[in-house]
Amino acid sequence: METDGRRDSHSSGNPDQVRVRHVDLDLAIDFGRKELRGTAAIRFERRTGSPPDAPLVLDAKGLTIEEVTASTGGGKPARVEGVEEIPGDPIRGGSLRVPLAAGVDLVSVRYRTSPSAGALQWLDPSRTAGGRHPFLFTQSEAIQARTWIPLQDSPGVRITYSARIRVPEGLTAVMAADRKPSGGDPTVFEFAMDRPIPSYLIALAVGDLAFRPLGPRTGVWAEPSVVEKAAFEFADTEAMIAATERRFGPYRWGRYDLLVLPPSFPFGGMENPKLTFATPTILAGDRSLVALVAHELAHSWSGNLVTNATWRDFWLNEGFTVYIERRIVEDVYGVERAKIEAVLGLRELRDDLARLPERDQVLHIDLDGRDPDEGMTQVAYEKGALFLTELERAFGRTRFDAFLLDYFNRHAFQSITTGDFLADLKARLFATDPDAAAKIDLAAWVESPGLKAPFVEPTSDRLVLVEKAAADWSTGRTPADRLATGEWSTQEWLHFLRALPEKLPVDRLGELDTAFGLTGRENAEIAALWLLMAVRNGYRPADARLEAFLTSIGRRKFLIPIYRELIRTPDGLARARAIYARARPFYHPIAVESVDRLLAGR
Ligand code: BES
Ligand code: ZN
Numbered sequence: 001m002e003t004d005g006r007r008d009s010h011s012s013g014n015p016d017q018v019r020v021r022h023v024d025l026d027l028a029i030d031f032g033r034k035e036l037r038g039t040a041a042i043r044f045e046r047r048t049g050s051p052p053d054a055p056l057v058l059d060a061k062g063l064t065i066e067e068v069t070a071s072t073g074g075g076k077p078a079r080v081e082g083v084e085e086i087p088g089d090p091i092r093g094g095s096l097r098v099p100l101a102a103g104v105d106l107v108s109v110r111y112r113t114s115p116s117a118g119a120l121q122w123l124d125p126s127r128t129a130g131g132r133h134p135f136l137f138t139q140s141e142a143i144q145a146r147t148w149i150p151l152q153d154s155p156g157v158r159i160t161y162s163a164r165i166r167v168p169e170g171l172t173a174v175m176a177a178d179r180k181p182s183g184g185d186p187t188v189f190e191f192a193m194d195r196p197i198p199s200y201l202i203a204l205a206v207g208d209l210a211f212r213p214l215g216p217r218t219g220v221w222a223e224p225s226v227v228e229k230a231a232f233e234f235a236d237t238e239a240m241i242a243a244t245e246r247r248f249g250p251y252r253w254g255r256y257d258l259l260v261l262p263p264s265f266p267f268g269g270m271e272n273p274k275l276t277f278a279t280p281t282i283l284a285g286d287r288s289l290v291a292l293v294a295h296e297l298a299h300s301w302s303g304n305l306v307t308n309a310t311w312r313d314f315w316l317n318e319g320f321t322v323y324i325e326r327r328i329v330e331d332v333y334g335v336e337r338a339k340i341e342a343v344l345g346l347r348e349l350r351d352d353l354a355r356l357p358e359r360d361q362v363l364h365i366d367l368d369g370r371d372p373d374e375g376m377t378q379v380a381y382e383k384g385a386l387f388l389t390e391l392e393r394a395f396g397r398t399r400f401d402a403f404l405l406d407y408f409n410r411h412a413f414q415s416i417t418t419g420d421f422l423a424d425l426k427a428r429l430f431a432t433d434p435d436a437a438a439k440i441d442l443a444a445w446v447e448s449p450g451l452k453a454p455f456v457e458p459t460s461d462r463l464v465l466v467e468k469a470a471a472d473w474s475t476g477r478t479p480a481d482r483l484a485t486g487e488w489s490t491q492e493w494l495h496f497l498r499a500l501p502e503k504l505p506v507d508r509l510g511e512l513d514t515a516f517g518l519t520g521r522e523n524a525e526i527a528a529l530w531l532l533m534a535v536r537n538g539y540r541p542a543d544a545r546l547e548a549f550l551t552s553i554g555r556r557k558f559l560i561p562i563y564r565e566l567i568r569t570p571d572g573l574a575r576a577r578a579i580y581a582r583a584r585p586f587y588h589p590i591a592v593e594s595v596d597r598l599l600a601g602r
Helices: 227-233 237-248 291-298 311-333 335-355 378-395 397-410 418-428 442-447 461-474 490-499 506-516 524-536 540-552 556-566 570-586 589-599
Strands: 018-030 035-046 056-060 064-071 084-089 093-098 106-112 120-123 135-138 158-166 172-175 178-180 188-198 204-207 210-215 218-222 256-260 275-278 306-308 414-416
Touching: 018 056, 035 056, 056 106, 064 093, 158 172, 158 204, 172 188, 210 227, 210 237, 218 227, 218 237, 227 256, 237 256, 237 291, 237 311, 237 397, 256 291, 275 291, 291 311, 306 311, 311 335, 311 378, 311 418, 335 378, 335 461, 335 490, 378 397, 378 442, 397 418, 418 442, 461 490, 490 524, 506 540, 524 540, 524 556, 540 556, 540 570, 556 570, 556 589, 570 589
Parallel strands: 018 158, 218 256, 256 275, 306 414
Antiparallel strands: 018 035, 035 106, 056 093, 064 106, 084 093, 120 135, 135 204, 158 188, 172 204, 178 188, 210 218
């Protein structure tokens, strides 16, 4: 079926004929109407061999196009006649076909976004930490950039961009780009990204934001009441960058800052270049959830520097990134903590494999005609990372690290396919050591469902003790208040809870709750898992906490399993509907889409 691994079935653009190279944005933010308004001025390149009358075709989803102009060599812009807005399907959205007269080298689109744009979340002041100012943020990955910018929205197309953003008085705009001085007007912010990036990495946030430096090239943005806590949590960021550079080459993006978003941010983190976006649910107060920072930072190499060319190559982004994340955790926090993360990750992979159809269990997944979000499972993340871990084992760390360093250098600022990676692997690693290569079954790893290739199960001594504690309590040998949990980390608690029997009587859950105050835990990871167990077993003392959790946190990874568990019983379904009716306006469009689908039984 696949003829060219480079063809992106999720974009309507024509980069093989006319390829976008630079976008200059001039946008005003209108919180009242929930819209962005302005222009996108697009520079492009006609590819050799393409027909002389080839148009420029852009993705545009839900945009209101007001006018399209074109100019030649810096000349006067003239309105373009014959522009076509082509309706598309619900997943890809539409496209904009702009005829190009000979010599035209700049096309400017004046447009407005829709209030329901999938990339944008508009928050009323009541949904922010400060409660006094509205907040806006974008989430462009995977294919949402087209809902706020007309462009060729494919990870195989790399562009530079510049932007001028006008905001209401008193608010600050940040973008995943360099900040430029903007001529004294405090309501205008200017940015430039001068390294070629895929469109899914274009990002903007506007709100009441404060900044705290962490190190010479690192810092954190957040609402003023959150920024100190965030600065404490992220204190190891510079050490993480240094560790990654030591192994995988220089950090090539200049600054590395983090932005802590309001709690409705639908993901844990998003690797927007120079400015990782993060959920406030990782601010645990004890730095126990900062593997997420290591993850998003690792994307500065795997993902942002070397990018998946299409969404079926998503595992190249995420599998590599989980592998590097664990290497960073090992260097900064020690080998035991890295092993713990690997054990927890494999557990989550097995949970996903148990519910996914076979076609979704392969790394090189077929996503044609589907939302790329459907490939966002632990298969891409953990099976991908496990594959790389086995390569490391077969060839030895020294040689595998050298291969990776060389891979990042040679493909820096390129978008590549699974086929490109495999060709590299064979030519540059397998060819050097046929005996090691013979241990790796590439087809089993890349094209087969499940876990068919042999691998070494990750283990952790500390988690073995946790499993023993879980068994001692489950079999009734040791009461909860006698378990030696005193020094347990967040990860050990998570492993403990997962090691308990799925079905437990409510009085047994009550015993745990009394001993360990689980319903009252502030740590969002522990709370989410405990609430899942409470729902599964009908433990009602957690009801109020459940409602508070689901109406105050919009991170999809927490919401989906809990709603999925709730709707398994008629009573739970009714509660899910009642809670969701209140929570829905607070969730991000991406989370709304997922919960809607779940509640509709799709
Ligand atoms: N790039 C992803 C987030 C993403 C993937 C957004 C696909 C939209 C489509 C990001 O790097 C990520 O993987 N985030 C994880 C956290 C991480 C520690 C595994 C998340 O948000 O859960
Ligand atoms: Zn990631």
